[in-house]
Amino acid sequence: MLPASVQLRDVGPRDGLQPEAPVEPAARARLVELLVAAGLRHVEVAAFVSPRAVPAMAGAAEVVAALERHDGVTYAALVPNDRGAELALAAGVDELTFTLSASETYNERNVRMPVAASLEQLEAICERAGAVPVDTVVSCAFGSPYEGEVDPEDVMALVRAVYDAGSARVTLADTTGMATPRRIDDLLDLTGNDVGLHLHDTRGTALVNAYAAMLRGVRRFDTAVGGLGGSPFAHGAGGNLATEDLVHLCDDIGVATGVDLDALLAVSAWLGGLVGRPVPSRVAAHGPRTRRAAGEG
Amino acid sequence: MLPASVQLRDVGPRDGLQPEAPVEPAARARLVELLVAAGLRHVEVAAFVSPRAVPAMAGAAEVVAALERHDGVTYAALVPNDRGAELALAAGVDELTFTLSASETYNERNVRMPVAASLEQLEAICERAGAVPVDTVVSCAFGSPYEGEVDPEDVMALVRAVYDAGSARVTLADTTGMATPRRIDDLLDLTGNDVGLHLHDTRGTALVNAYAAMLRGVRRFDTAVGGLGGSPFAHGAGGNLATEDLVHLCDDIGVATGVDLDALLAVSAWLGGLVGRPVPSRVAAHGPRTRRAAGEG
Numbered sequence: 001m002l003p004a005s006v007q008l009r010d011v012g013p014r015d016g017l018q019p020e021a022p023v024e025p026a027a028r029a030r031l032v033e034l035l036v037a038a039g040l041r042h043v044e045v046a047a048f049v050s051p052r053a054v055p056a057m058a059g060a061a062e063v064v065a066a067l068e069r070h071d072g073v074t075y076a077a078l079v080p081n082d083r084g085a086e087l088a089l090a091a092g093v094d095e096l097t098f099t100l101s102a103s104e105t106y107n108e109r110n111v112r113m114p115v116a117a118s119l120e121q122l123e124a125i126c127e128r129a130g131a132v133p134v135d136t137v138v139s140c141a142f143g144s145p146y147e148g149e150v151d152p153e154d155v156m157a158l159v160r161a162v163y164d165a166g167s168a169r170v171t172l173a174d175t176t177g178m179a180t181p182r183r184i185d186d187l188l189d190l191t192g193n194d195v196g197l198h199l200h201d202t203r204g205t206a207l208v209n210a211y212a213a214m215l216r217g218v219r220r221f222d223t224a225v226g227g228l229g230g231s232p233f234a235h236g237a238g239g240n241l242a243t244e245d246l247v248h249l250c251d252d253i254g255v256a257t258g259v260d261l262d263a264l265l266a267v268s269a270w271l272g273g274l275v276g277r278p279v280p281s282r283v284a285a286h287g288p289r290t291r292r293a294a295g296e297g
Numbered sequence: 298m299l300p301a302s303v304q305l306r307d308v309g310p311r312d313g314l315q316p317e318a319p320v321e322p323a324a325r326a327r328l329v330e331l332l333v334a335a336g337l338r339h340v341e342v343a344a345f346v347s348p349r350a351v352p353a354m355a356g357a358a359e360v361v362a363a364l365e366r367h368d369g370v371t372y373a374a375l376v377p378n379d380r381g382a383e384l385a386l387a388a389g390v391d392e393l394t395f396t397l398s399a400s401e402t403y404n405e406r407n408v409r410m411p412v413a414a415s416l417e418q419l420e421a422i423c424e425r426a427g428a429v430p431v432d433t434v435v436s437c438a439f440g441s442p443y444e445g446e447v448d449p450e451d452v453m454a455l456v457r458a459v460y461d462a463g464s465a466r467v468t469l470a471d472t473t474g475m476a477t478p479r480r481i482d483d484l485l486d487l488t489g490n491d492v493g494l495h496l497h498d499t500r501g502t503a504l505v506n507a508y509a510a511m512l513r514g515v516r517r518f519d520t521a522v523g524g525l526g527g528s529p530f531a532h533g534a535g536g537n538l539a540t541e542d543l544v545h546l547c548d549d550i551g552v553a554t555g556v557d558l559d560a561l562l563a564v565s566a567w568l569g570g571l572v573g574r575p576v577p578s579r580v581a582a583h584g585p586r587t588r589r590a591a592g593e594g
Contacts, residue, residue: 145590180549203578203586204542209476210506238583245501252477281308282501286462286535289475289500293442 003219005256008034009042009196011242012271013063014078016228018047018056020275027274029066032075034270035225038263040243044073044097044222048084064091076135080111085125089132094151097128098122099137099202100165102155103144106175110139117160119165126166133168137198137222141187143178152183156190170195171222174209176201177238179212181212188216196220199241200230201280206241207249214255221246226268226279244268261288298568302553303516306339306493307332307540308362309568311375315344315353317572320427322356324571326363327570329372331567332522335560337540339371341394341519345381361388372537373432377408382422386429394425395419395464396434399452400441403472407436412455416462423463430465434495434519438484440475467492468519471506474535478509478538485513493517496538497527498577503538504546511552518543523565523576541565557586 013031017023034046045067051058054104060077067075076090076095085096100118101107126134141155159170172187177200190194194197197213197220223244227242247259268284278285310328314320315545329342342364348355357374364372370460376382384394397415398404404412423431438452470483474497485492494510494517496503507518524539544556563580575582 025402044478140443143586145588148587177583180546180586182550187591202583203545204504204539204544207501208508208546211508230407242501248500249477249502249505253479282499286474286499289440291442291444292445 001215001219002255003217005147005258006214006219006221006250008040008072008243008257008259009044009076009222010040011044011198011240012225013242014044014047014057015222016064016224016226017275019230020056022056022058025062026066027195028063031044031225031267031271031274032063033069033126033265034267036070036073037082037257038267040070040255041258042076044076044078045220046088047078047080048088048091049078049080055206061087061091064093078126081121082124082128084247085128088174089129092287093188094132096125096132096134097155097171098125099139099173100158100162101139101144101175102150102158103140103147104240106140115280119161120236122162122167123165134166135164135169135171135196136162136167137171137173139173139175141172142174142183143176147162152187152190155187159191169220171198171215171220172196173198173222176200176204177205179209181204181208181214184212185216188213188218189194193217193219196222198222200238201227201241202230202238207245210241210246210287211249224277225264226284227281228275228279239280240281242283244281244283248283252289267268298514299511299550299552300514300516302555303511303518303547304339305337305540305543305556306341306371306373306517306519307337307522308341308495308519308537309432309522309525309540311344311354312403312519312537313521314572315351315561316527317353317525319353319355320571322359323363325360327370328564328568329360329364329569330523331564332561333367333370333576336554336556338369338555339373341375342390343385344377345374345385346375346377350378351369358384358388363391365546371484374490376422378418379421379425382425386426391429393422393429394434394468395422395431395432396436396470397455398436398441398458398472399447399455400437401445402443403437403441404583416458418525419459419464420462426567432466432493433459433464434468434470436470436472438469439471439480440473442473442475449487456488466517468495468517469493470495470519471497471503473497474502476506478501478505481506481509482513485510485515490514493519495519497535498524498538499527499535504542507543509545510552522561523568523581524578525568525572525576536577539576539580541578541580543578554584
């Protein structure tokens with residue numbers, strides 16, 4: 001049974017642009033504005049991380065300051081630690097996203113600390129955030145490129161710890177494209193469907209996984225305009241589920257997203273110009289199913 | 298409810314190679330042999346068409362003659378007309394595939410005759426084929442790039458006419474990637490699930506459509522090793538559902554295919570060498586979900 005509607009959080013300005021050559025804060029703010037104009041009501045606009053560690057995310061406060069804020073839109077920012085949370089809250093974001101991993105090795109590689117230490121960071125961030133909600137993204141929730149299979153029971157234990165630390169929401173991330181509909185079902189059996197999903201298309205499975213999750217009633221999805229993201233060393237290959245690809249599917253299967261697909265495709269084309277190559281999205285490349293052959297009625 | 302197993306017909310040697318620069322018959326026969334060695338039990342090996350019209354399919358009889366035949370394997374060939382059927386039957390294939398379209402305009406463009414005339418051709422072919430089964434592939438069954446939406450009732454009327462003409466089986470084709478799970482459901486409501494599906498990945502929806510069809514109990518799928526196929530003017534963009542991508546999914550969701558994924562990926566890599574570029578399949582590009590990060594356990 002499909003939900004009547006889903007809420008998309010476009011992570012393009014953050015997860016999408018993170019592996020790219022740095023783009024000026026003004027252009028990143030412009031991307032956010034264009035997404036909101038296309039109907040997105042939730043956008044991850046920046047990451048308050050060290051500009052030495054992630055040059056493409058430099059100027060996070062400038063991005064947020066440059067935004068014209070709209071009622072009913074949630075402007076989120078990724079924070080890796082308490083210092084990042086302090087800066088993001090000072091900038092005035094509506095939501096903090098925080099990442100920790102179901103894979104110890106991935107956590108060490110990504111944030112250079114054990115998962116237990118990440119949970120302590122999360123607790124400090126939630127305390128500081130007060131009324132600003134924290135959404136914790138659990139990476140490698142459907143498998144790890146290091147340890148291999150990840151037991152759903154272990155993910156569920158981590159989800160409980162994340163809520164105990166004060167997180168308002170949890171998003172399950174398929175960081176390296178290891179999920180399949182069976183893995184989605186197995187984990188949702190434990191977590192229930194009040195979770196977000198953050199899917200990567202490394203192996204071409206992002207859309208089928210989103211569909212399987214919608215059949216289970218999941219209503220929150222992270223997507224990135226154009227399908228950017230993933231490894232900077234494999235452009236177009238391991239990116240996020242493209243916002244336009246999910247909107248295109250939802251439009252035809254009767255799941256409301258609030259997003260205007262034509263407007264979004266214009267944003268996606270503009271973004272391709274910004275990053276200097278066509279974006280990976282297949283719908284961006286070939287147009288929606290309603291597009292007719294050239295010269296035909 | 299997923300089926301316990303599905304039967305894959307690899308159309309790579311035909312639909313996959315058709316838009317490519319011509320490959321020698323011996324290499325096309327070798328591709329068939331490698332697919333059979335990887336576990337495929339049904340392969341579309343050639344098209345008995347005019348070599349002037351489709352240079353890449355020249356030498357169809359040589360391809361069939363070069364094959365070492367294996368028990369339990371069905372070697373199929375596409376025939377566009379009665380003359381093609383005569384040649385294919387003389388070469389000794391096990392199944393004929395014939396294409397007509399749910400779109401009048403597409404039928405005119407593809408075979409230069411109205412659908413009614415294609416049905417007459419089909420009748421002649423079935424009569425000639427005798428005990429050799431004919432599988433009729435109904436193209437544009439989920440929409441047409443010319444007329445737009447195609448009414449499932451009209452497709453069903455055509456399916457009935459196809460059976461009346463003597464066809465043993467019917468395969469519904471999403472020729473230009475216009476299907477979605479809803480379109481799959483709507484058409485299967487009329488046809489039942491004893492049909493084949495031939496899906497193209499133009500808009501990244503081939504896998505989700507296959508999954509939706511499997512949930513409805515469909516057990517026959519056309520796929521192409523590497524995901525080749527589609528327009529010669531948009532390489533890697535509009536190809537067939539890649540055999541390895543469907544096998545990869547089925548392996549993890551518990552649907553038996555009989556195909557050895559590692560062996561198939563070796564075939565796919567070999568095929569990339571044959572066509573001179575990496576094949577479009579995402580699983581071929583990134584490896585199965587069971588692959589670990591380099592240097593890790």
